[in-house]
Amino acid sequence: MFVGHLALGFAAKRVTPRASLAVLFAAAQLADILWPVFIAVGIEQVRIAPGITAFTALDFVSYPYSHSLVFLIGWGVAFGVLYRQLTGDRAALAVMAALVVSHWVLDVLTHRPDMPVYPGGSTFGLGLWNSIPATLIVELVLYAAGLWVYVRATEARDRIGRWGFIALAIFLVVVYLASIGAAPSSIPGIYIPALAGVILLTVWSWWADRHRAPRRSV
C-alpha cells in the first residue's frame, strides 16, 4: 500500500494541526522508510518475482524489523516520544504512534500472508494485491477521503500553499499508478528509488504544508 498510508497522514492533520504534513507522512510511512534501509544493509530480504501478485512483483521474504506488528508498536512509541520531546506537543504522541502502527493494518489488507506479528511469528495478509481493480478502489477511496479531511482542515496562505499542494496531491497518484506491476531489475533498483522518494516526499510535503494554515472554523 502507498497512497492509502498517506491518506491517514493527510487526515491526521485534523487532530494534530501543529504537526507538519511531512512528519505525519513519515509516521504513516515509517515502516516503508526503514525497509529500504534494512534491505540496503542486508538485515531484511526481498526477492523480485514477477507475477507473485498482480499489483507488485516484490516477494517480501523477510522484514520483521520494519514490518512486524510488535516492532511497529515499538517504533511508534519511539517516534511519538521523540516528536513530543522535540516539539512539546503532548497530544501528538498518541496520534504519531497510531499512525506508525496503522501501517501494519493497512499492509495486511494488501499483502500476501507475509506480514509478521513478531519476528519468526505467524504471518497475515488478505491479498488485495491479487486484484488490481480492487486494490485501486480501496486505496484511491482512502486517499480521496484523507485528502478531503486535510483540505477541510487547512487553507492555503498563498499560491504555494494552493498550487504546490495540488501538484503534490496529483503527483502522488501518478507515481502510484505508474508503480503498478513494475518489476525492478535489481535489489538496489528497489531501495535507491525508494529512499530518493522518501526524501522528495518529505521535502515537498513539508514545503507545501508550511504554506497552508489550520482553518479557524474547524
Ligand SMILES: [Zn+2]
Ligand atoms: Zn509497508
